[in-house]
Amino acid sequence: MAWATITKSAADRASANMPDPERTRAEFSWDDARAMLDGLPGGGLNIAHEALDRHVAAGHGDQIAIRWLGKDGTRRDLSYASLAADAARFANVLVSNGVKPGERVYGLMGRVPELYAAALGTLKAGMTFTPLFAAFGPEPIKARMEIGEGNVLVTTESLYRKKVAAWREEVPSLRLVLIVDDGDAPEGCVALKPAMAAASDKFDTARTTEDDMALIHFTSGTTGRPKGAVHVHGAVMSHVATGRFALDLKPGDIYWCTADPGWVTGTSYGIISPLVNRVTMIVDEAEFDLERWYGILQEEKVQVWYTAPTAIRMMMRAGKEAAEPFDFSSLRFMASVGEPLNPEGVVWGKEVFGRPFHDNWWQTETGGIMIANTAAMDIRPGSMGMPLPGIKAGIVSRDDGGIEECKPGEIGELALRPGWPSMMRAYLHEQARYDKCFVGDWYLTGDLAMKDKDGYFWFVGRADDLIKSSGHLIGPFEVESALIEHDAVAEAAVIGIPDETAGEVVKAYVALKPGFEPSEELEREIRGHARKKLGPAVAPREIVFRKQLPKTRSGKIMRRLLKARELGLPEGDISTLESDEK
Incomplete structure (x- = not known):
């Protein structure tokens, strides 16, 4: 419009x-x-x-x-x-x-x-x-x-x-x-x-x-x-x-x-x-x-x-x-x-x-x-x-x-x-x-932004992975580090997903260590752990369990790919993808 x-x-x-x-x-x-x-x-x-x-x-x-x-x-x-x-x-x-x-x-x-x-x-x-x-x-x-x-x-x-x-x-x-x-x-x-x-x-x-x-x-x-x-x-x-x-x-x-x-x-x-x-x-x-x-x-x-x-x-x-x-x-x-x-x-x-x-x-x-x-x-x-x-x-x-x-x-x-x-x-x-x-x-x-012909500037989006929730900038690494401190968590990846009120909220993807199985009780426990460590403004609102997270051959988790799939967007270049489980 x-x-x-x-x-x-x-x-x-x-x-x-x-x-x-x-x-x-x-x-x-x-x-x-x-x-x-x-x-x-x-x-x-x-x-x-x-x-x-x-x-x-x-x-x-x-x-x-x-x-x-x-x-x-x-x-x-x-x-x-x-x-x-x-x-x-x-x-x-x-x-x-x-x-x-x-x-x-x-x-x-x-x-x-x-x-x-x-x-x-x-x-x-x-x-x-x-x-x-x-x-x-x-x-x-x-x-x-x-x-x-x-x-x-x-x-x-x-x-x-x-x-x-x-x-x-x-x-x-x-x-x-x-x-x-x-x-x-x-x-x-x-x-x-x-x-x-x-x-x-x-x-x-x-x-x-x-x-x-x-x-x-x-x-x-x-x-x-x-x-x-x-x-x-x-x-x-x-x-x-x-x-x-x-x-x-x-x-x-x-x-x-x-x-x-x-x-x-x-x-x-x-x-x-x-x-x-x-x-x-x-x-x-x-x-x-x-x-x-x-x-x-x-x-x-x-x-x-x-x-x-x-x-x-x-x-x-x-x-x-x-x-x-x-x-x-x-x-x-x-x-x-x-x-x-x-x-x-x-x-x-x-x-x-x-x-x-x-x-x-x-x-x-x-x-x-x-x-x-x-x-x-x-x-x-x-x-x-x-x-x-x-x-x-x-x-x-x-x-x-x-x-x-x-x-x-x-x-x-x-x-x-x-x-x-x-x-x-x-x-x-x-x-x-x-x-x-x-x-x-x-x-x-x-x-990322655009300037129109009359000199007005228009925001397009972040060029990196920062999450903006209720005006707060949240770095994924900090949240992921707290999640991994839980005994059950082997790996974690965090993205921001759109929210009508907060702009974005934090969603986490977690791979569990051997001997742990996904359950609603474990999901609540991990979320509670994150809230205690990080505070409710930073901790994930939702946690999804994955067998493995998408990573490059160098071992870098591809948050961009997780977000694209979450929002139904083009996945872009995945030629460097090493491991993945949708």
Whole structure:
């Protein structure tokens, strides 16, 4: 079906931060983004200073930075001044416990107020912050701590006992565990609240530079262990500019980003970009609940809303009738991220909320939004939009002679010209893997896309085996490794299969060891084992037993072949097939 273009009104264009996108793209330079920031007094650049201290110094300390909504109905407002004070206290707690600039602090918790003080206090102290998804199982958490050589973990007592305590001594770099709950901390840990209460609310911000490490975000690969993408304090130039251009953030806006803080969106656009742009953030501790979400939009008078296609699909499944009792008149701009948003979702947003959802595209490696449908642009439903100011994007093909740009309408690999401030600077301990991302003058994203004759970009699919489920990137290798740890499993292969709500869900194919026979009971047992190891967000939803898995002569399992057969697609070249059992 061809979807009609959604044309923006003159009023929409005039009120947008970027009313003339074409002109802004032509005239913009990253020096303009640097001018949106203050910089440290005396020189340097620090994300925490730009997010908090400069606003307090400018007289905005009383503005609400975070309105926190607890699962139990609790409400708590944190002003810019109080959040700045908490960040300073956290920085002092780190220093008093012997943590040095450059060392690595991991956050393992849900959307609780302590997370934000921890992230910003870490950056303020010149240390590196890494968020972890609280639904991960013990093995993914341990792997990321090992790869990143984590020195500090900030978490809850429950998560510590269930997912960390058993392996803590096996990670020698982990010297300090801070527990955020009330009450006494487990043995060998430090209770954060009394430590914060005893700490000073003054701290001289570390004199970091644009190139100093600030963040490590982990992303899964199709083979090998998770990749730790390194980002620097200079990334804040991308965060301030993309917040204004892609999300149309204005000082004082009421803004809600629903992303979990364990993923890059929850840090870049759930902490840094909104605070740098001096908005009031809504933070909801609870998970998705349709009536609760609609109530938040209405009661908190949300103006800018950044959510995910999975949530949008769940709302669509409930029908328009579920939204009718609510007032969404405060909404000015809605955006979607995590995976491509289907055209139906874009149009449905306009019908139900009076505004279309604006899709955009970026990656953990890019650190910020690269391509977007902006407030003043006409929207072509299904398109990811156009490159933001400062971003040069193209569709390319590779051959023996190097890289060539594709013609409009041709499918190729989405590529970006390096040089934007939030571009990852490394994969931890994997220089060769990092270098492989850059060919000629391009950063190659691994995504397939197409650019039409008018410059709109359209997502086609992944060029590798990564699974996108509810906005989360899942690497097959990590899931397969956990499955093989079960006593009955000899081999495992994992693919993503389409799902109406989550986009994709994980399906596993398992070959059993001699002496084990397939059964429903064994299938449930293996799934339970995977959920315990990986968490429910990553573990397979379905397991199929096979006598043997399709492999090449070199022993590589052919996930591509499994997926083709699952979806009824052409099997392609199977000339290298060594073993197989359909």
